[in-house]
Amino acid sequence: MRREHTKKRRSFRAPTIDDVAKLAGVSTATVSRCLNTPDMVNPDTRVRVINAVAELGYEPNFGARVMAAKRSNTIGAIIPTMENAIFARGLQAFQEELDQNGYTLLVASSSYQADLEKKQLRTLLARGADAMLLIGFARGEEIYDMLTDRQVPTIVAWSYKPEAQVASVGFDNKAAMREFTDFIFKHGHRKVAVISAPTADNDRAAERVAGIKESAADNGIDVEELDIVEVNYSIENGARAAHGLLTSEDRPTVLVCGNDVLAIGALKAARDLKLRVPEDLSITGFDDIELAQIADPGLTTVHVPHREMGRRAANLLIKMVETSQTPQSEKLATRIVNRGTLGMAPTS
Amino acid sequence: MRREHTKKRRSFRAPTIDDVAKLAGVSTATVSRCLNTPDMVNPDTRVRVINAVAELGYEPNFGARVMAAKRSNTIGAIIPTMENAIFARGLQAFQEELDQNGYTLLVASSSYQADLEKKQLRTLLARGADAMLLIGFARGEEIYDMLTDRQVPTIVAWSYKPEAQVASVGFDNKAAMREFTDFIFKHGHRKVAVISAPTADNDRAAERVAGIKESAADNGIDVEELDIVEVNYSIENGARAAHGLLTSEDRPTVLVCGNDVLAIGALKAARDLKLRVPEDLSITGFDDIELAQIADPGLTTVHVPHREMGRRAANLLIKMVETSQTPQSEKLATRIVNRGTLGMAPTS
DNA sequence: TTTGACAATGCAAGCGCTTACATTCATATT
DNA sequence: AATATGAATGTAAGCGCTTGCATTGTCAAA
Numbered sequence: 001m002r003r004e005h006t007k008k009r010r011s012f013r014a015p016t017i018d019d020v021a022k023l024a025g026v027s028t029a030t031v032s033r034c035l036n037t038p039d040m041v042n043p044d045t046r047v048r049v050i051n052a053v054a055e056l057g058y059e060p061n062f063g064a065r066v067m068a069a070k071r072s073n074t075i076g077a078i079i080p081t082m083e084n085a086i087f088a089r090g091l092q093a094f095q096e097e098l099d100q101n102g103y104t105l106l107v108a109s110s111s112y113q114a115d116l117e118k119k120q121l122r123t124l125l126a127r128g129a130d131a132m133l134l135i136g137f138a139r140g141e142e143i144y145d146m147l148t149d150r151q152v153p154t155i156v157a158w159s160y161k162p163e164a165q166v167a168s169v170g171f172d173n174k175a176a177m178r179e180f181t182d183f184i185f186k187h188g189h190r191k192v193a194v195i196s197a198p199t200a201d202n203d204r205a206a207e208r209v210a211g212i213k214e215s216a217a218d219n220g221i222d223v224e225e226l227d228i229v230e231v232n233y234s235i236e237n238g239a240r241a242a243h244g245l246l247t248s249e250d251r252p253t254v255l256v257c258g259n260d261v262l263a264i265g266a267l268k269a270a271r272d273l274k275l276r277v278p279e280d281l282s283i284t285g286f287d288d289i290e291l292a293q294i295a296d297p298g299l300t301t302v303h304v305p306h307r308e309m310g311r312r313a314a315n316l317l318i319k320m321v322e323t324s325q326t327p328q329s330e331k332l333a334t335r336i337v338n339r340g341t342l343g344m345a346p347t348s
Numbered sequence: 349m350r351r352e353h354t355k356k357r358r359s360f361r362a363p364t365i366d367d368v369a370k371l372a373g374v375s376t377a378t379v380s381r382c383l384n385t386p387d388m389v390n391p392d393t394r395v396r397v398i399n400a401v402a403e404l405g406y407e408p409n410f411g412a413r414v415m416a417a418k419r420s421n422t423i424g425a426i427i428p429t430m431e432n433a434i435f436a437r438g439l440q441a442f443q444e445e446l447d448q449n450g451y452t453l454l455v456a457s458s459s460y461q462a463d464l465e466k467k468q469l470r471t472l473l474a475r476g477a478d479a480m481l482l483i484g485f486a487r488g489e490e491i492y493d494m495l496t497d498r499q500v501p502t503i504v505a506w507s508y509k510p511e512a513q514v515a516s517v518g519f520d521n522k523a524a525m526r527e528f529t530d531f532i533f534k535h536g537h538r539k540v541a542v543i544s545a546p547t548a549d550n551d552r553a554a555e556r557v558a559g560i561k562e563s564a565a566d567n568g569i570d571v572e573e574l575d576i577v578e579v580n581y582s583i584e585n586g587a588r589a590a591h592g593l594l595t596s597e598d599r600p601t602v603l604v605c606g607n608d609v610l611a612i613g614a615l616k617a618a619r620d621l622k623l624r625v626p627e628d629l630s631i632t633g634f635d636d637i638e639l640a641q642i643a644d645p646g647l648t649t650v651h652v653p654h655r656e657m658g659r660r661a662a663n664l665l666i667k668m669v670e671t672s673q674t675p676q677s678e679k680l681a682t683r684i685v686n687r688g689t690l691g692m693a694p695t696s
Numbered sequence: 697t698t699t700g701a702c703a704a705t706g707c708a709a710g711c712g713c714t715t716a717c718a719t720t721c722a723t724a725t726t
Numbered sequence: 727a728a729t730a731t732g733a734a735t736g737t738a739a740g741c742g743c744t745t746g747c748a749t750t751g752t753c754a755a756a
Contacts, residue, residue, distance in 0.1 A: 014473065014498060016712055027736045032714055042734060057494070059474040063411030064712035067741045082430065083440055092431055104471075107455075123452075125362065126407040146405075150362060235642065264642060271644070294583065294612060296619070296644055364742055375706045380744055390704060412742035415711045699756075706749075712741105719736070726729080 015056040024052035035060065036069075066128040075317055076106045076129030078120050080202075084233060084261075085289045086306050087135070090157065093310030094133065101318050103130075114201045118143055125150065131317045137161060137168070138203040153320035157313045158204055162329045169312045169330040171304065173204045176334040177211030177286065180302050181256060183336055184284060185219040188345035189254040192216070193227035193245045195238060195266060196258035205230075208258050208286060227252065231262070238265020239272075246273055246281070253281065253345045260285035260292045260301055267295060267341065278343025288337055297340025305332050363404040372400040383408065384417075414476040423665055424454045424477030426468050428550075432581060432609070433637045434654050435483070438505065441658030442481065449666050451478075462549045466491055473498065479665045485509060485516070486551040501668035505661045506552055510677045517660045517678040519652065521552045524682040525559030525634065528650050529604060531684055532632060533567040536693035537602040540564070541575035541593045543586060543614060544606035553578075556606050556634060575600065579610070586613020587620075594621055594629070601630065601693045608633035608640045608649055615643060615689065626691025636685055645688025653680050 021028045026045060033040045034049040041049070052058070066072040075098055079087045095105045106129055108120040117139060124132065125146075131153040144165065147154045156168040184192070199206035213223050227245060231237040242255055242265060257263035263285030267277060275281045277297060285292055285301035292299035309332055316327050369376045374393060381388045382397040389397070400406070414420045423446055427435045443453045454477055456468040465487055472480065473494075479501040492513065495502050504516040532540070547554035561571045575593060579585040590603055590613060605611035611633030615625060623629045625645060633640055633649035640647035657680055664675050 017714095018712080028713075029715075029737080030735060033735090036714080040734080045734080057470070059470040061415070061712050062471075062475040063414040064741090065714080066411040067409070067415070067743090068712075068714040070714090070741075082436060088430060088436060122405070122407040123410075127410040235638070268642070290583065291639070291642065294616065294639070294643070365744095366742080376743075377707075377745075378705060381705090384744080388704080393704080409742050412711090413744075415713090416742075416744040418711075418744090697756100699754100701752100701754085703752085704750085707747085709744105709746090711743085714739105714741090716739090717737085720734085722731105722733085724729100724731075726727100 014061070015058040017058075017060065019056055020049065020052045020058050023056065024048045072104075072128035072130055073102060074104045074106050074127070074129050075131045075133065075314075075321075076108070076121075076124035076127075077133040078108050078110050078117055078124070079135050080112045081109050081233075082107070085291070086158075086259075086287050086304070089289075090306040090310035090313075093307035094314045095310075097311045097314035098318070101314070103314075103318065112198070112201065114139060118146075121146065125152065130321050131155075133157060133313055133317060134166075135159075136203045137164060138201050138206075153317060153324070155313050155317050155320075157309055159207075160329060160331045162331070164329075167316065167327055167329045169309055169316060169332070171332045171334050173207035174211040174214070176302055177208040178215045179211075180284070180286070180336055181212045181215035182218070183338075184254060184256060184282070184342060185215065187254075187282065187342060189252075189282065190221070190345065191250065191252045192221070192254045192256055193252035194229070194256050194258070195241045195245070195262045196228060196230050197233050197262070198230045205258055212256055233259065233261055235261055235265040235268065238262030239269040240265070242266035242269035242283075243273070246270065246275065251281075254342070255281065255283045257283065257285050260287045260289045260299060263299055263301065263341075264291050264295055267299070277341050280346060282343050282345075283341045285341075292337070292339070295341075300339045300342035301337050303335045303337045305334075308332060362409070363406045365406075365408065367404055368397065368400045368406050371404065372396045420452075420476035420478055421450060422452045422454050422475070422477050423479045423481065423662075423669075424456070424469075424472035424475075425481040426456050426458050426465055426472070427483050428460045429457050429581075430455070433639070434506075434607075434635050434652070437637075438654040438658035438661075441655040442662045443658075445659045445662035446666070449662070451662075451666065460546070460549065462487060466494075469494065473500065478669050479503075481505060481661055481665060482514075483507075484551045485512060486549050486554075501665060501672070503661050503665050503668075505657055507555075508677060508679045510679070512677075515664065515675055515677045517657055517664060517680070519680045519682050521555035522559040522562070524650055525556040526563045527559075528632070528634070528684055529560045529563035530566070531686075532602060532604060532630070532690060533563065535602075535630065535690060537600075537630065538569070538693065539598065539600045540569070540602045540604055541600035542577070542604050542606070543589045543593070543610045544576060544578050545581050545610070546578045553606055560604055581607065581609055583609055583613040583616065586610035587617040588613070590614035590617035590631075591621070594618065594623065599629075602690070603629065603631045605631065605633050608635045608637045608647060611647055611649065611689075612639050612643055615647070625689050628694060630691050630693075631689045633689075640685070640687070643689075648687045648690035649685050651683045651685045653682075656680060 017028045017031050021031045031049055034046055082088050098105050110117045134156050136159045137156055154166050156166055158170045160168050160170040160172050196209050197205040217223050229241045231241045255266045263283055266283045270277050270281055285299045288301045288303035292301050312330055365376045365379050369379045379397055382394055430436055446453050458465045482504050484507045502514050504514055506518045508516050508518040508520050544557050545553040565571050577589045579589045603614045611631050614631045618625050618629050633647045636649045636651035640649050660678055
């Protein structure tokens with residue numbers, strides 16, 4: 001029969017719920033129920049359906065499912081960049097936690113560009129995200145409005161601001177950095193320079209700098225005179241900035257860096273300039289990424305529980321989706337890790 | 349009017365194509381054409397529609413679109429893990445390239461578990477992936493069958509095997525490692541130990557080890573006596589493995605590691621054991637990740653053009669989707685980077 | 697003026713699923 | 727025996743979009 005032949009050559013079609021229904025001898029509704037609310041169907045029927053599913057290698061079409069159910073079991077996240085280890089780590093934990101609860105992660109990266117974030121949010125929502133994870137609070141009001149209008153459960157991570165409209169899970173960047181800087185000042189430093197990530201559109205970086213300033217003021221340093229340079233996140237940029245700072249006359253005795261990556265760059269610059277760390281120069285970071293331990297000497301920094309943060313954010317979000325109640329913000333503790341790059345100020 | 353009030357309180361609904369059509373005074377078909385094939389609509393109409401879209405903040409529902417168009421402009425990738433810098437980097441480039449061409453990336457990570465991969469592939473296809481990026485060739489036949497049946501354009505990266513059914517873009521792991529090991533032997537080493545990632549289900553790791561063996565044989569070393577230990581990818585594991593190898597009697601003069609991360613761990617172990625590198629002990633890596641430069645001394649390794657690989661994979665895949673022709677595999681060149689951890693074998 | 701061709705648009709089917717509602721049937725209750 | 731109950735399943739509407747086909751209107755050629 002020619003017909004058969006034609007049929008066979010027809011390009012493969014992924015199995016649909018109809019195929020499963022036919023094979024199992026039930027209606028599509030029953031198949032659907034088997035997959036979504038198994039207790040509603042008779043055990044015998046269930047077995048038949050499950051077998052049919054397995055035999056055909058059936059997987060429900062996601063788009064169709066989202067459309068019909070108005071629920072995607074997908075949670076979106078917009079992060080600045082995946083190349084930053086702290087986000088990669090937190091996100092990994094976030095993902096694992098979601099996965100364990102039957103949710104899927106959809107990521108977009110904004111590359112620290114505020115305008116991109118709005119567009120990406122729309123895209124993620126169009127893709128059916130049931131909830132959103134955002135990093136930090138710094139963004140236009142329209143984004144929050146959009147989230148509120150559409151009633152999308154949202155969590156902000158890496159910052160902590162209990163008074164804000166949207167719940168957050170993170171830590172107090174300002175307080176943590178202030179405490180750390182106090183600790184640094186106890187080592188007798190008076191000439192301090194700061195290398196920070198760009199503070200515009202980045203409340204975490206901004207708050208850390210604010211923490212440094214407060215501490216400086218408390219320690220009798222003229223805040224106006226504080227040398228602060230802002231550079232984009234990279235080892236290279238950290239090194240360059242440090243090099244500039246260290247070759248100026250009256251060089252600082254300590255380089256307080258806004259994050260570990262910049263600090264590692266600074267460390268490299270110091271090495272190139274033959275400055276001994278911490279004897280001639282102290283350097284500090286923030287975040288406690290893997291690199292901080294590997295560095296030689298080990299980087300003195302502030303430990304941030306990134307994984308824990310990701311995990312908690314996931315749980316909070318899931319709870320919000322499933323119970324539609326607004327949870328409390330959660331504050332995480334940071335911890336000073338004093339390795340080898342912070343020493344007493346040289347007495348010279 | 350009570351009605352009005354009720355209407356206002358009704359929960360927000362994302363704007364649909366109908367809303368846009370109504371506002372612009374056209375049919376939904378025209379709106380759709382405006383978005384997908386703009387030249388088919390009258391410029392004046394187009395303007396009206398575009399304005400309506402902007403005014404409503406309309407974004408086409410992705411699921412509906414995929415269902416109707418049978419095309420998602422989404423490309424899937426299954427990678428072992430994002431926490432491995434080489435994949436993160438390659439994937440970032442892959443993503444950027446896709447983005448520039450109007451495609452979106454959908455990632456899943458298999459955590460090096462073969463059985464997970466099949467499930468994830470099904471998920472990605474159910475989500476409408478138009479094409480797939482896979483890492484390495486090691487996987488069950490059913491996966492390839494599924495891809496072929498459904499006619500999903502596929503590329504394998506990080507490996508290169510021109511004779512394979514599916515096109516690849518990558519490099520010859522065995523040849524590269526063999527050449528590198530030859531180079532190592534030129535430094536007079538006779539007692540070499542190998543720290544590799546697990547070779548089961550990982551053709552890249554396996555081929556690198558094979559390359560080492562071939563080189564060893566060529567250099568008159570009994571391959572049977574080669575100390576090879578396999579550990580999971582992490583600095584910690586690399587350190588532990590190295591520690592074991594270095595504290596055994598008759599310790600090796602060079603540790604050839606399957607990747608940089610393990611090598612960095614080995615470096616740490618050597619430091620802990622007060623062995624000078626490279627005077628007392630040589631250590632080599634593979635991949636040339638950022639850490640390799642930062643390490644002190646800098647890690648001698650093999651540079652792999654991860655970004656380039658990601659970029660090319662993306663272009664190939666896009667071409668396959670758009671022209672449905674099968675392209676040639678592409679081979680990339682690797683390069684030995686001799687930094688500071690490879691020295692002459694100690695003469696003791 | 698009539699006709700044909702073509703550009704611009706509308707109509708409506710259908711993509712694969714979920715779910716409210718209707719139906720059936722076995723069992724418990726009176 | 728008659729009826730109520732509820733568990734199991736089926737029927738069919740509709741989610742928001744694309745696209746083949748039909749319709750309309752315009753303009754050039756005959």
